[in-house]
Amino acid sequence: MIYGINDIFDYETDKLNPKKISYEKLLEPRYHKNLIALIFLFNLPFLVYSFISLNISQIVYLLLFLFFAVFYSALPIRAKSKPFLDSFFSASHYVFTGIFGYYLIYPDKNFPILAFIFGMLWSMAMHAYSAVFDIEFDRMAKIDTIATFLGHKKTIIFCLILYTISFFIISTYNIYLIIGSIPYIALMILSIKSINDKERLFKIYKIFPYVNTILPMIWSILYIYQKFIF
DSSP states (O other): OHHHHHHHHTHHHHTTOHHHHHTSOOOOGGGHHHHHHHHHHHHHHHHHHHHHHSOHHHHHHHHHHHHHHHHTTSTTTOGGGSTTHHHHHHHHHHHHHHHHHHHHHOTTSOOOHHHHHHHHHHHHHHHHHHHHTTHHHHHHTTOOOHHHHHOHHHHHHHHHHHHHHHHHHHTTTOTTHHHHHHHHHHHHHHHHHTTTOHHHHHHHHHHHHHHHHHHHHHHHHHHHIIIIIO
């Protein structure tokens, strides 16, 4: 749903961006109607069931997730074309997914505020960093983003600051997560040093999804081990 809606509303700008064709995938307009049908098919039954079976607080967080996920790309808000609001909306739909899951398991507990701040800062940094590599093409399409507003170097410095603060916050939960901050901070520093070498910068960017997959997977496994097995 998230990326499908994004691909539909972004087509007119994505078609100008070589990265969307070579490294990613451009969704041609002839597939848009089919994708909309699939989005409803795979999401609507679960949404109906959720509204019937869940309590009010759980439904509120589900609705918040839907709001941020849809209107990050969709009109009339289309937050992705508004600097800083783009990173905030992108981060919110990731974080509220986690909060919704938390309240499914712990309906009577409050979600930890520090975990919320960590999640928002970490996800905003993730979004802003990926936006750096679309700056030229977003400017061509006259789309304003956090990266077009700050520029290449300042956006990556902004990401470095957010990652540093977020990992400092999460270290209060688990000191070992500080170790997990090293690859992110290293990638940001390498990116700043490579700011004038676009080819090298893009190679660093291609490492980023692997770090984003492997490290949180390791953290999750360690958490489950400590919480339920050890």
